[in-house]
Amino acid sequence: MIRVERLVKDYPMAGGTVRALHDVSFEIPTGSLAAIMGQSGSGKTTLLNLLAGLDGPTSGRYWLNGRDVSGFGVVDWSRERNRTIGFVFQAFNLLPTLSALGNVELPLVYRRVPPRQRRERAQAVLEAMGLAHRAHHRPTELSGGQQQRVAIARALVGDPPLLLADEPTGNLDAETGDEILNLLAALNGQGRTIVIVTHSPEVAARCRMVLQMRDGRLLPTAGGVGA
């Protein structure tokens, strides 16, 4: 699903560049439940941004879903994210002016799905998340766990093969966080590739594959390529 080779990312800073990623290479097979683990500053978020095409690498190559996406531009990546990648954020990132349903619809809006169809599809996904009764509520009227499930519904609505989750339990209490992890595990059980970025060993322990980052490098330890 994901293969990267010698990925390097430099950031220009006052007084020279800072290398956030050093020659990172790995492969995450389709159907994996993988964790990218590391302390803050380890380069895990930088890596996630590169995997999502939100930022471009300084050098290195990247194959996503069997295609070489190394040379993708801004518009290519927008399309790719829309079709191939579902996003789950730590802070949920739901749009406050839209209802749960409106938020879930969003990827389909940019895919130009006609309103009636996308509404039906969004409603179905919300139902699957057990939130059918909350479809017309604003995010502020929902609990943290509910908001994250709406966000997961938004990530799933376009049926992407890959789910990228950035600290998906970071803003939730332990119990709710567990529910979300169970949900992600269940989605992985349905064949979806899921990559979770986390600093928490408990979360990483739930994953069958753990990529450990430190100081912008991948450590060849702690489980390594399991599965």
Add this chain to the structure above:
Amino acid sequence: MTWADSLRTAWAGMWSSKLRALLTMLGVIIGVAAVITLVAIGNGASQAVASRIETLGTNVLFVTPGPGTPFTTRQVAYIRDNTPVARVVVPLLNSGGQLSVGTSTLSALVVGTTPGYQALGAIHLAAGRFLAPADLALNRDAVVLGANVSQALFGGGNPVGAHVSLLGQRFTVVGVLQPVGQGPGTSQDNSVFIPLPVAQFLLSTQKLSAVLVGASSPLAASQAQDLLTNLYTNRFGSASSVTVASEDQVLATLSATRATFTNLLAGTALISLVVGGIGIMNIMLVSVTERTREIGVRRAVGAVPEDVVLQFLLEAMVLSLTGGALGVGAGLVMVRLAPVFLKTPAVFTPSAVVLAFVFSTLVGLVFGLYPAVKASRLHPIDALRHSG
């Protein structure tokens, strides 16, 4: 994202913060309302000028002596003899004068003339009669009052048969004219008409202020104008010793001045529209900053930069066009109210609405573009990381 979706998003965005949207639009609302109202007032003034032309008709020529030109009652016969196309030739002697009835006094334009004046077609009697041939033949002290004069001295009552004091003489009111309306200068409403020989006697002069020449058609008037101009230029050796011009020519100059005035008003109003546009740009820039995270989320789920441009540009357009529509509404109300509160005529023109809409569209486009492009250039990562 389709246009319909962008439009829906833009509308929802505006609706979710109604007060702010209203305040943002206020500049455009005021600008558009001002354009419509001021253009209407300008048109109203121009039409008042036009209606004044109607009072004497476009076929009437004014033959006016320059300073020092001997111009007496004999000119009436001279003009009549030399201008076969003239339908009526009427002498005028104008003077200011005080009228008094009992203790109330009033200054008015005193016009000494002949019964022929009525044949120019500008006289509409409210009561009584106009000057008659017998008034002139017998040097009767008869007077016909303009509507305002009658109103001021006699209120709503019928003054026919009453006496007024004018130029030290006691006159009998024989008729009252209907009101003409507004217009520049002293109109017929503020005039009183007395027999020419009486006026010449009381003012101790044989001179005339002007001779009016009524023709039966604009072509005849034009022919008469050429003829008389030649005649008087030859007779006095100078084109400026006697002026021959139709009233509409005199008033055309006035209209041009009015038009300049109207354009100036409209220009001022358009400036306020531009100021309104700057207000929209300001709020859109604030909005882009506030919604940085939203932009990041939209980019993350697949929005291309053009989608973001379209969204914010349409939002600015929705603001300016809604403002424009509200401004048109406010303008229409003001056009209705202007005659009541400002005592000026206001004539609504659809073209002002078109002008206002075109400009508010342009304002939305021009001032919405920069914030929209700025939004689309935000880096998605920075946008997602943005707090708030």
